[in-house]
Structures are given as structure tokens and as C-alpha cells.
Amino acid sequence: MxxxxxxxxxxxxxxxxxxxxxxxxxxxxxxxxxxxxxxxxxxxxxxxxxxxxxxxxxxxxxxxxxxxxxxxxxxxxxxxxxxxxxxxxxxxxxEPGIKPAALQSNTGIIGVLATEKTLSSESFQALRSQFSAAVNIEIQACPRFVELVEKNNLNSVETLKIAEDYVLPLIAKGADHIVLGCTHYSFLTPVIEQIVGDKATIIDTAxxxxxxxxxxxxxxxxxxxxxxxxxxxxxxxxxxxxxxxxxxxxxxxxxxxxxxxxxxxxxxxxxxxxxxxxxxx
Known part of the structure; x- marks a missing residue:
């Protein structure tokens, strides 16, 4: 059609x-x-x-x-x-790709990057509860990521520093999969990959x-x-x-x-x- x-x-x-x-x-x-x-x-x-x-x-x-x-x-x-x-x-x-991250995790710990509103929503909490028995789900609100993408500020030193502040705590907790819980964040994948290296796999939803x-x-x-x-x-x-x-x-x-x-x-x-x-x- x-x-x-x-x-x-x-x-x-x-x-x-x-x-x-x-x-x-x-x-x-x-x-x-x-x-x-x-x-x-x-x-x-x-x-x-x-x-x-x-x-x-x-x-x-x-x-x-x-x-x-x-x-x-x-x-x-x-x-x-x-x-x-x-x-x-x-x-x-x-919705955030918690399911594939949970199924693929070797450490039993995954991280989710998302907006504050998504993380506090009932639907996210319901999704999280489905897999919380199988893996530990660490969450991180990223209030500045959307602004960076809207301004097309994708590869600057500022962007790298902000991304490190959000991502490194999840890696420090043992997360081996990082779930991108906002469609804006996909455009920051190269920066996030630079930070996590071989320590974690990034899960996108596109x-x-x-x-x-x-x-x-x-x-x-x-x-x-x-x-x-x-x-x-x-x-x-x-x-x-x-x-x-x-x-x-x-x-x-x-x-x-x-x-x-x-x-x-x-x-x-x-x-x-x-x-x-x-x-x-």
C-alpha cells in the first residue's frame, strides 16, 4: 500500500x-x-x-x-x-532494550542511559521489574545528552566529558551492556564507544x-x-x-x-x- x-x-x-x-x-x-x-x-x-x-x-x-x-x-x-x-x-x-541486554550479559549487571522522565515512568519500572531477578539494572539519567544532540554537538571535548560523567559510573559498577534509552542518544554512540572500549556492548533500538x-x-x-x-x-x-x-x-x-x-x-x-x-x- x-x-x-x-x-x-x-x-x-x-x-x-x-x-x-x-x-x-x-x-x-x-x-x-x-x-x-x-x-x-x-x-x-x-x-x-x-x-x-x-x-x-x-x-x-x-x-x-x-x-x-x-x-x-x-x-x-x-x-x-x-x-x-x-x-x-x-x-x-x-522502549529501552533491557531484554537483549539482560539476555546477553555475562556480569549480570547492565546499565541504562535515559531521561529522568523515562526512568521514573511506570512503564519503565514495569519493564525493569521483569528482568530485575535475572540482572542488576543500574540506571543513569542524562539531562544534557538531548541538548548536545539538538545542537549537533556530537564530538567535542565537552561532549566527551559529559558522556564520561554519565557512563563511567555504570562501567565502574560492572555493567557489560549499556542500553541507550533515548533515541537522541544513538547519535552519541561513537563517543560512548570511545569511553567503554571493550568493557561493554551498546544496545540501541533503531x-x-x-x-x-x-x-x-x-x-x-x-x-x-x-x-x-x-x-x-x-x-x-x-x-x-x-x-x-x-x-x-x-x-x-x-x-x-x-x-x-x-x-x-x-x-x-x-x-x-x-x-x-x-x-x-
């Missing part, structure tokens, strides 16, 4: 998921929304995060999306149940999420049968020339990021002047 897949995040972190989807499902058209006006979600209230997720999901549904990926751990834990009651199309979320999306689409006979390169369109609730440059660098190709005015009563895309009232999917 030649309808697009919607992907959204508070900012550019979800591009790591979009890159995974592009790799696994190269024929699919993708619509990506970066809610940069409200970034980062990790510092916002649950009410705000859920409201933003609902508005963006409504917009993507109105664009004809056949599935939506909530490419943000914080938005997933705060809103995915509500989004699934809103929509009949598949809604795929992300490919598992992309495979789950493929499974959901295949089960519903929604995969695009056409053998061609899919198109990708980008929006931001705080679009600027700088935003386009940052997203282009992370995406690996020059892209244009359209401005999207996201609020509860009306959503307006300046790229095509479509006015859309919020409604259920």
Missing part, C-alpha cells in the same frame, strides 16, 4: 529511528515531525507530552499515514496507550523498532509493493535554516524542513498551506 509512515519525536533524536526504517523498509515514504518548539520532552510534564503526542498523531493521520512510529522513549511511556485508543492504524513505540514496524505492516498487508526508493518529508514546529542544516547532517542528505504550526485547535503547514482541525484518527 503506497501510503506513508509517520514518525515523530520532540526533536532530531527520532531521526535515528527513521534511518533504521529507511534501511529496513527502503520503499516506504516517510513523514517526520520534529516537535522542536517543545523539545526536550524529558523536561515537560506528562500532560504536555501526552497532548503534543495526540496533536502530532492526529496531524500524521490526516496526512494519510498507514502507521505511526513514536520515535521517542518519553513520548512512548507517556502517551502510546492513549494513541492506540485514538487510532486504528498501527502505533509503534520505542533496528528492532524498524523490524517491528515491518512486522506490523506485513501482518496487515500494508507494505509498499513498489520497488523504488521511498521519499521522506520533514516538518518542525520550530523550523529554521539552522534546523534544516542539523537534520540534513544527521540524515546524511540535504533536506528541506517545513514549518508546522502545531496547536490544539488547528494545525497549519506553511509548506502547503493546508489547514487541519484536530480530530480522532
Amino acid at each position: 503506497n501510503r506513508p509512515v509517520g514518525i515523530f519525536d520532540s526533536g532530531v533524536g527520532g531521526i535515528s529511528i527513521a534511518l533504521g526504517v529507511r534501511k529496513i523498509l527502503p520503499s516506504e515514504d516517510l513523514l517526520y515531525v520534529a516537535d522542536q518548539e517543545f523539545s526536550p520532552y524529558g523536561s515537560k510534564s506528562n500532560t504536555i507530552v501526552e497532548a503534543r503526542a495526540e496533536i502530532i498523531t492526529t496531524f500524521l493521520s490526516q496526512q494519510g499515514c498507514k502507521a505511526i512510529v513514536v520515535a521517542c522513549n518519553t513520548a512512548t511511556v507517556n502517551s502510546i496507550n492513549r494513541l492506540r485508543t485514538m487510532c486504528s492504524i498501527p502505533i509503534v513505540g520505542v 533496528i528492532p523498532v524498524s523490524l517491528e514496524l515491518k512486522r506490523q505492516l506485513s501482518r496487515r498487508d500494508l507494505l509498499n509493493p513498489q520497488d523504488r526508493q521511498g521519499l521522506t518529508k520533514f516538518w518542525s514546529s520550530k523550523a529554521s535554516e539552522q534546523a534544516s542544516e542539523k537534520i540534513s547532517q544527521l540524515w546524511g542528505n540535504k533536506v528541506v524542513v517545513a514549518d508546522l504550526n502545531l496547536h490544539k485547535d488547528k494545525t497549519v503547514s506553511k509548506s502547503n498551506h493546508i489547514s487541519l482541525k484536530q480530530r480522532d484518527c
Whole structure:
């Protein structure tokens, strides 16, 4: 079925998921929304995060999306149940890869890097409890990581020092797997690898999420049968020339990021002047 897949995040972190989807499902058209006006979600209230997720999901549904990926751990834990009651199309979320880390750990200790909001959520605590009998799960909130990625500050001395402050305590506790619990953190993988060396394996979620999306689409006979390169369109609730440059660098190709005015009563895309009232999917 030649309808697009919607992907959204508070900012550019979800591009790591979009890159995974592009790799696994190269024929699919993708619509990506970066809610940069409200970034980062990790510092916002649950009410705000859920409201933003609902508005963006409504917009993507109105664009004809056949599935939506909530490419943000914080938005997933705060809103995915509500989004699934809103929509009949598949809604795929992300969660920290604790299961593969627990199954592969030799020391019986794993570390999780995530936002404070993700770590304190009921869904994370439930996930943690599933494996706490098998492994010791050490957690580390990383309040500065999202800011570094949003500013495309990925390889500086400052970034290395901040990453060391977050990661080295987990290594000192014996963690042999480091779980990236936020999609932004994927872009810091080279720095984290530099710190952990051969002491730990890094667990990311982009490919598992992309495979789950493929499974959901295949089960519903929604995969695009056409053998061609899919198109990708980008929006931001705080679009600027700088935003386009940052997203282009992370995406690996020059892209244009359209401005999207996201609020509860009306959503307006300046790229095509479509006015859309919020409604259920």
C-alpha cells in the first residue's frame, strides 16, 4: 500500500529511528515531525507530552499515514496507550532494550542511559521489574545528552566529558551492556564507544523498532509493493535554516524542513498551506 509512515519525536533524536526504517523498509515514504518548539520532552510534564503526542498523531493521520512510529522513549511511556485508543492504524513505540541486554550479559549487571522522565515512568519500572531477578539494572539519567544532540554537538571535548560523567559510573559498577534509552542518544554512540572500549556492548533500538514496524505492516498487508526508493518529508514546529542544516547532517542528505504550526485547535503547514482541525484518527 503506497501510503506513508509517520514518525515523530520532540526533536532530531527520532531521526535515528527513521534511518533504521529507511534501511529496513527502503520503499516506504516517510513523514517526520520534529516537535522542536517543545523539545526536550524529558523536561515537560506528562500532560504536555501526552497532548503534543495526540496533536502530532492526529496531524500524521490526516496526512494519510498507514502507521505511526513514536520515535521517542518519553513520548512512548507517556502517551502510546492513549494513541492506540485514538487510532486504528498501527502505533509503534520505542522502549529501552533491557531484554537483549539482560539476555546477553555475562556480569549480570547492565546499565541504562535515559531521561529522568523515562526512568521514573511506570512503564519503565514495569519493564525493569521483569528482568530485575535475572540482572542488576543500574540506571543513569542524562539531562544534557538531548541538548548536545539538538545542537549537533556530537564530538567535542565537552561532549566527551559529559558522556564520561554519565557512563563511567555504570562501567565502574560492572555493567557489560549499556542500553541507550533515548533515541537522541544513538547519535552519541561513537563517543560512548570511545569511553567503554571493550568493557561493554551498546544496545540501541533503531533496528528492532524498524523490524517491528515491518512486522506490523506485513501482518496487515500494508507494505509498499513498489520497488523504488521511498521519499521522506520533514516538518518542525520550530523550523529554521539552522534546523534544516542539523537534520540534513544527521540524515546524511540535504533536506528541506517545513514549518508546522502545531496547536490544539488547528494545525497549519506553511509548506502547503493546508489547514487541519484536530480530530480522532
